[in-house]
Amino acid sequence: MKILNTSPSADGFYMPAEFSQHYGCILIWPHRRDSWQNGAYAARRAFARLIELISSSEKVIVCARYEDYDEARRLLPDRVRVVEMSSDDSWARDVAPTFVTNGSELRGIDWGFNAWGGLYDGLYFPWDKDNKMARKLCDLLEKDCYDCRSFILEGGSIHTDGEGTLLTTEECLLGRGRNPGMSKQGIEQKLCSTLGVSKVIWLRRGIYNDETNGHIDNICTFTSPGEVVLAWTDDKNDPQYKISKECLDILEGSTDAKGRRIRVHKLPLPKPVHITDDECEGLDNMDGEPTRTPGERLAASYVNFYIANKAVIVPQFGDENDSRAVDILSGLFPTREVVGIYARDILIGGGNIHCITQQIPEFEK
Amino acid sequence: MKILNTSPSADGFYMPAEFSQHYGCILIWPHRRDSWQNGAYAARRAFARLIELISSSEKVIVCARYEDYDEARRLLPDRVRVVEMSSDDSWARDVAPTFVTNGSELRGIDWGFNAWGGLYDGLYFPWDKDNKMARKLCDLLEKDCYDCRSFILEGGSIHTDGEGTLLTTEECLLGRGRNPGMSKQGIEQKLCSTLGVSKVIWLRRGIYNDETNGHIDNICTFTSPGEVVLAWTDDKNDPQYKISKECLDILEGSTDAKGRRIRVHKLPLPKPVHITDDECEGLDNMDGEPTRTPGERLAASYVNFYIANKAVIVPQFGDENDSRAVDILSGLFPTREVVGIYARDILIGGGNIHCITQQIPEFEK
Numbered sequence: 001m002k003i004l005n006t007s008p009s010a011d012g013f014y015m016p017a018e019f020s021q022h023y024g025c026i027l028i029w030p031h032r033r034d035s036w037q038n039g040a041y042a043a044r045r046a047f048a049r050l051i052e053l054i055s056s057s058e059k060v061i062v063c064a065r066y067e068d069y070d071e072a073r074r075l076l077p078d079r080v081r082v083v084e085m086s087s088d089d090s091w092a093r094d095v096a097p098t099f100v101t102n103g104s105e106l107r108g109i110d111w112g113f114n115a116w117g118g119l120y121d122g123l124y125f126p127w128d129k130d131n132k133m134a135r136k137l138c139d140l141l142e143k144d145c146y147d148c149r150s151f152i153l154e155g156g157s158i159h160t161d162g163e164g165t166l167l168t169t170e171e172c173l174l175g176r177g178r179n180p181g182m183s184k185q186g187i188e189q190k191l192c193s194t195l196g197v198s199k200v201i202w203l204r205r206g207i208y209n210d211e212t213n214g215h216i217d218n219i220c221t222f223t224s225p226g227e228v229v230l231a232w233t234d235d236k237n238d239p240q241y242k243i244s245k246e247c248l249d250i251l252e253g254s255t256d257a258k259g260r261r262i263r264v265h266k267l268p269l270p271k272p273v274h275i276t277d278d279e280c281e282g283l284d285n286m287d288g289e290p291t292r293t294p295g296e297r298l299a300a301s302y303v304n305f306y307i308a309n310k311a312v313i314v315p316q317f318g319d320e321n322d323s324r325a326v327d328i329l330s331g332l333f334p335t336r337e338v339v340g341i342y343a344r345d346i347l348i349g350g351g352n353i354h355c356i357t358q359q360i361p362e363f364e365k
Numbered sequence: 366m367k368i369l370n371t372s373p374s375a376d377g378f379y380m381p382a383e384f385s386q387h388y389g390c391i392l393i394w395p396h397r398r399d400s401w402q403n404g405a406y407a408a409r410r411a412f413a414r415l416i417e418l419i420s421s422s423e424k425v426i427v428c429a430r431y432e433d434y435d436e437a438r439r440l441l442p443d444r445v446r447v448v449e450m451s452s453d454d455s456w457a458r459d460v461a462p463t464f465v466t467n468g469s470e471l472r473g474i475d476w477g478f479n480a481w482g483g484l485y486d487g488l489y490f491p492w493d494k495d496n497k498m499a500r501k502l503c504d505l506l507e508k509d510c511y512d513c514r515s516f517i518l519e520g521g522s523i524h525t526d527g528e529g530t531l532l533t534t535e536e537c538l539l540g541r542g543r544n545p546g547m548s549k550q551g552i553e554q555k556l557c558s559t560l561g562v563s564k565v566i567w568l569r570r571g572i573y574n575d576e577t578n579g580h581i582d583n584i585c586t587f588t589s590p591g592e593v594v595l596a597w598t599d600d601k602n603d604p605q606y607k608i609s610k611e612c613l614d615i616l617e618g619s620t621d622a623k624g625r626r627i628r629v630h631k632l633p634l635p636k637p638v639h640i641t642d643d644e645c646e647g648l649d650n651m652d653g654e655p656t657r658t659p660g661e662r663l664a665a666s667y668v669n670f671y672i673a674n675k676a677v678i679v680p681q682f683g684d685e686n687d688s689r690a691v692d693i694l695s696g697l698f699p700t701r702e703v704v705g706i707y708a709r710d711i712l713i714g715g716g717n718i719h720c721i722t723q724q725i726p727e728f729e730k
Contacts, residue, residue, distance in 0.1 A: 002443045066451040066494070069501070078367045081504050085449050086431040132434070139438075139446050140505075 001135075002144040004107070007193045013100040014196025017162030017222055018307045019333075023106075025308065027051060028228060028356070029072040029082075030090040034291045035349045037282030042345040044052045047090075048075045049341050050306075050313060050353060055080050057172035057310035059360075061140070064132065065083040066168060074118065083140060084090065086343060087128040088115070091351060093120035094154035096358035097134040097145065100196060106363035109146045109194060111153040116212050117177025123211060123350070124287070135192030143323070149192055153176040156215040156355050158195065164257025171205040171214035203247045206233060210299035217229055217354045218301045220247060222263070223332040226235075226256060231301045232266035240269060267328055270319035273300040279348055287341040292348075304352035305329065307359075312336050315343035315352045331363045367509040371567045372558045376474060378455075378465035379561025382527030383672045384698075388471075389424030390673065391502060392416060393455040393721070394437040396430055400454050400714045402647030404425060412455075413440045414706050415671075415678060420445050422675035424725075426505070428452060428498065437646070448505060453480070453495040456716060458582065459519035462499040462510065462722035465561060469610075469726035472703050473503035473536055474511045474559060476518040482542025483517070488576060488715070492654070508726065516555055517543040520589040521580040521720050524558065526590045529622025531562040536570040536579035549703040564622035568612045572596060573605045575664035582719045583666045585612060588630070588697040591621055595655075596666045597631035605634060632693055635684035638665040646712055659707075669717035670694065672724075675702050678709035680717045 008014070015194055021057050027047065030036045055077060064072040064086035073082045087095070091252040094116075097108030113121035113131040131149075138145035172178070182190070188200045199363040206214025219231045231245055232241050251262045277294040285291075302325035305314040312333045316322040322340060330338040346352050373379070391673070392412065395401045401408040419425050420442060428450035429437040438447045444537070452574075459481075462473030478496040480487035496514075503510035503512040524532040538552055547555070553565045571579025584596045593611055598605050617628045642659040667690035670679040677698045687705060695703040711717050 001446070071495070073500075073504075081366070081507060082501075083448070083505055084451060129431070135438075136434070136447075136449055140448055142446060334482055 001139040001142065004144055004146045006146075008100045008107065008146055009150070009196045012102040012146065014329055015098060015100050015160045015162070016361045017160055018359055019222070019224065020162055022058045022309050023360045023362045024061060025054050025306075026061050026063065026086050026092045026096045026358045026360065028085075028090040028092050028095070029062055029064040029068050030349065031068050032089045033284035034286040035089050035283075036347070037279055037348055043349060044071075044075065046341065046343060046345045047356065050356070051076055051080055051268070053311055053313050053339055054306065054308045054357070055098070056129045057308050062255050063092075085133060085136060086129040087133060088124060088127050090349070091156070091355050092358040093156045093355045094138050095130040095133045096155065098158075098195070099143075099359075099361050101361055101363065104364065106147060106361060107144045108134060108141070109148050110134040110138070111246050112149040112151055113154065114152050114177070116154065117175065120177035121175070121213070122177060135270070146194070146195060154212070154215065155358055156212060156217040156351070158191070158325050159216050160195060160197060161225045161256060163225045163303050164196075164198045166191055166195060166200045167203065167220060167222065167228070168200060168216050169203045169214045169219070171179070172212065172216070175213045177213065197257065201250070201254050201256070201262070205243045205246070207299040207301050208238075208243060209297045211350050215355075221303055226260040227263045227265065227332070229265045229267040229303055229329070229332065231269050231303045233269045238272070265328065265332060267302050268321045268324055269302070270300050270317045273298045273317055273344070273347065274350060279285070298347050300347055301352070304354040306353045306357045307333070307336070310336055312338045313353055314338060314340045315347065316340040317344055317347070318342065320340050329347055366504040366507065368412070369511045371511075373465045373472065373474065373511055374558045374561045377467040380463060380465050380525045380527070382590070383724055384587070384589065385527055387423045387674050388725045388727045389426060390419050390671070391426050391457045391461045391723045391725065393450075393452050393457050393460070394427055394429040394433050395455040396433050396716065397454045398649035399651040400648075402644055402710070402713055407695045408714060409436075409440065411706065411708060411710045412721065415721070416441055416445055418565050418676060418704055418706070419671065419673045419722070424638045425645070428457075450498060450501060451491050451494040452498060453489060455714070456720050457531060457723040458521045458720045460495040460498045461502050461520065463520050463523075463560070464498055464508075464724075464726050466726055469729065471726060472509045472511060472512050473499060475499035475503070477516055478519065479512040479542070481519065482540065484590050484693070485542035486540070486541060486578070503563065513559055519577070519580065520723055521577060521582040521716070523556070524586050525560060525562055526587045526621060528590045529561075529563045531556055531560060531565045532568065532585060532587065532593070533565060534568045534571050534584070537577065537581070540578045542578065544705070552705055562622065566616070566619050566621070566627070568615055570608045571605075572664040572666050573608060574662045575696065576715055580720070583664055583669050583717070585616070586668055589608045589644050591625040592622070592628045592630065592697070594630045594632040594668055594694070594697065594706050596617070596634050596668045598634045603637070612678050630693065632667050633686045633689055634667070635665050635686050638663045638682055638712065639708070640713060663712050666717070667711055669719040671718045671722045672698070672701070675701055677703045678718055679703060679705045680712065681705040682709055682712070683707065
């Protein structure tokens with residue numbers, strides 16, 4: 001593995017859309033006792049179900065700590081590779097490399113990671129194990145790696161259409177916890193030079209009470225070039241309404257890198273999901289401050305799905321909108337089977353299916 | 366990775382000779398403070414030199430603990446893959462899989478490992494991390510794995526010619542610390558059914574004072590089918606003389622699986638090597654018992670070389686026989702460059718170049 005200090009865009013590399021063909025997918029076996037209730041037992045079963053589904057149409061690599069390796073290996077299908085790798089938590093989207101390609105070669109980008117805000121408003125300390133994973137994963141895959149550690153970014157805060165357009169949120173990328181010394185223009189230039197895009201569409205905020213500072217991948221994502229789904233509620237009394245309406249207005253007033261107007265499909269939200277007393281009881285207190293307060297609203301959203309080669313896997317919450325979300329996405333992904341999996345046990349950790357996955361685009365071995 | 370409980374031989378698989386073409390080689394970055402003097406600093410530089418040489422003609426995978434990963438990555442060439450993997454010590458020959466092939470597919474064998482003798486006369490406790498490596502390495506390489514954990518064996522205690530013949534020692538395989546419930550005949554059958562051999566040549570003992578209970582790879586190895594090198598001294602007052610003479614007699618009285626008489630090339634030993642007071646001072650005492658006693662004779666031998674695709678890498682001890690060993694091996698390996706590297710810093714750990722390497726035979730990806 002070579003460590004590269006050049007610019008991916010200048011080298012002719014760009015980030016493909018998630019709906020392009022994948023080589024596979026990376027996940028991290030959950031273990032953190034203040035993220036996952038009851039020692040992650042329920043979360044592990046949800047991860048295993050998700051991995052079973054993804055691995056039916058692409059390769060899956062699961063990173064497990066030394067102490068969790070045997071259990072992960074036992075719970076996962078033979079066709080899944082389990083590799084030993086230390087981590088602080090289990091958000092592959094945010095700590096695995098962002099992969100870029102020039103059409104024939106694949107390379108990884110190693111962003112700086114500071115647990116969603118570092119000492120300003122990050123979610124745990126320390127985060128050194130997480131921050132070392134991207135490079136290790138490049139080495140594992142025998143891919144060269146761009147050193148972008150001086151720029152703090154999580155994979156969940158960006159989406160691309162693979163044709164020059166990037167979606168993100170100001171709430172996250174301009175927050176004080178990431179790159180406070182950089183202007184909006186400077187950050188936009190960095191996104192263009194690393195991800196091979198020429199147009200950045202900035203939404204204002206993400207899902208209400210999303211502890212990632214409003215990651216784009218929980219509120220809006222591309223389903224094809226020029227088309228997005230947007231998390232939506234018609235309830236004007238819900239604080240989410242104003243946020244989603246603001247996104248809608250921006251999107252409808254935007255064109256993409258190819259000059260197309262963005263077509264927005266509304267994806268209804270489930271009714272607000274609140275963590276229960278019992279669920280909070282199951283979260284260990286690892287650093288003197290509880291992760292969650294009983295009754296706290298969780299950032300539940302159907303947008304947090306994963307697009308595998310032959311399936312789209314969508315979180316379900318036991319809500320009446322569960323099947324509606326599946327139906328809408330089935331219409332938008334006609335060549336893939338849209339499968340819902342019950343994901344409350346993932347949501348409690350603070351994210352969802354998209355957050356715990358990172359696709360590896362197809363490459364020639 | 367599938368875990369297989371069938372017999373490799375019955376499945377048509379056998380262990381190729383080390384002098385066959387390799388895909389690559391596995392090593393483990395040294396760290397154990399009671400094996401490697403002064404926190405393994407000198408050993409790491411010797412490992413790095415060896416890895417540099419091997420990686421010039423085959424792929425190299427280096428397993429490093431989480432805490433050593435960054436240093437290993439920094440000291441090793443880009444072309445080497447460093448993967449995070451926990452270990453108790455650094456003897457890839459004995460803890461990595463033994464690979465077998467049917468000519469088109471490669472599989473690994475996961476033997477039981479008990480630190481060279483378990484609670485009877487093993488060299489450290491616990492050894493759980495080491496014992497889990499073979500399976501993880503198969504998973505990493507996407508190769509199916511034979512579960513032979515109920516049989517205790519180290520890779521350093523066997524050599525094959527790739528044509529049906531296996532070399533080993535009674536001192537090691539019949540010792541009380543490995544498989545005390547098995548007869549010599551039962552062990553021989555196990556070797557045949559797992560390694561695809563039909564003839565086992567049993568030498569009596571290995572190198573004098575070799576703490577592995579006389580591993581074959583320190584005293585005798587194949588250089589081509591029907592030909593071996595044997596560690597040799599002409600000094601009849603050296604306790605090694607009787608051991609080597611006994612080996613010579615057995616070898617000269619043996620035929621291999623193809624009915625060939627074995628041709629023996631004597632490889633001179635260096636003059637006895639003893640560990641110094643200073644060197645012992647540099648070994649931490651991790652479990653109440655020092656690893657070595659000042660003045661203790663180390664099991665130095667030129668036979669402990671590694672055969673890479675284009676090089677044979679031979680330990681050197683600053684002895685007058687160093688260049689003679691290189692010359693003899695140059696004659697026996699006419700298509701490879703024979704390179705000596707100063708290996709006292711590896712020897713202090715209790716083995717040498719062959720012990721810290723494990724070849725992966727060539728395979729189609």
